[in-house]
Amino acid sequence: MTSEYHDRPTPEQIRRAPKVLLHDHLDGGLRPATVAELARETGYDALPESDPRKLGDWFREAADSGSLERYLETFAHTCGVMQTRDALFRVAAECAEDLAADGVVYAEVRYAPEQHLTRGLTLEQVVEAVNEGFREGERRAGENGHRIRVGALLTAMRHAARALEIAELANGFRDRGVVGFDIAGAEAGYPPTRHLDAFEYLKRENNHFTIHAGEAFGLPSIWQALQWCGADRLGHGVRIIDDIQVADDGSVTLGRLASYVRDKRIPLELCPTSNLQTGAARSYAEHPIGLLRRLQFRATVNTDNRLMSGTSMSDEFAHLVSTFHYTLDDMQWFTVNAMKSAFIPFDERLAMINDVIKPGYAELKSEWLFRRMASASPVTRGSGAEGK
């Protein structure tokens, strides 16, 4: 389908467009200045840099290694400064504020409570601190004229053995700010089936979960996440491309797993910039998101780790706009896909789509239309006698 709105959206339009974020790590999105300040306040002395600008550069460069394992090493420092109630509250509040200022209207932000216990907090205290921070961030954003709603996803680390416990924690908080569950961490060597008990528990509870799969490791990981574990969504899932053949004449053949993913409308939480850093994709132009969008997979655009990738939702869309010439219609398509795939109840998702997302894009498109009319009719403009 060709778009009516051919012009590339400007950076300002991209920022103002309502966006929905399903895959963002709380411990991957701190402001560099906050990392530095929290390190000072909490006595964390292992930071590689103390100047915020240098620290921001350090995170991006250290994460830009081409390997997921190396990428993940940088989280020792963010988790290192997120060990007190006040630190967790602050990071969560700033996360909601930053996303809202970037035009995100709905976000599911994930973190692993088990990584925040070194100074004596309990798992419950960690979740409560983050929830309170999100509420505070939503409130501050509202004061600044930005509306956002943030839900938490509780992550269990795939190399550890606490998945069932974290799944129970997520279930206990399900009507109190936590909308689902996830597993993350190094993929190779840690198949999701190690945590079957957690997934089976959540299914019995009619709860929702996503699984990081098909990022550093290919189809077997995606297949396990879906067919053994029953994931509602795929964190990344980008390697589904390995089951799609494009012939020289451009014709496309989907294998059984890719067909299943597309037929069942399984959401893919794609994170382009993160994939470039971990080596899962070589360039934006070669990123599978272009093909997956054309083939109408349930593709969504995400940040993964705003600090380590030096990115934002607007930056991710700006890269896609310049690479694939996406328009406001394409942005709306990704955004509606994401909202449909959120873990909040159906009626609330629908209300977000109809009352927030569609009107937001309609407004941007109508501005486009008037600007275009104004620039397309020089005669009308020139012939007026206004100047006289």
Ligand SMILES: O=c1[nH]cnc2c1ncn2[C@@H]1O[C@H](CO)[C@@H](O)[C@H]1O
């Ligand atoms: O792209 C990723 N793939 C796998 N694991 C990740 C990725 N980004 C972050 N984490 C892991 O998730 C934990 C909880 O937020 C982080 O501490 C990090 O270890």
Ligand SMILES: [Zn+2]
């Ligand atoms: Zn991730």
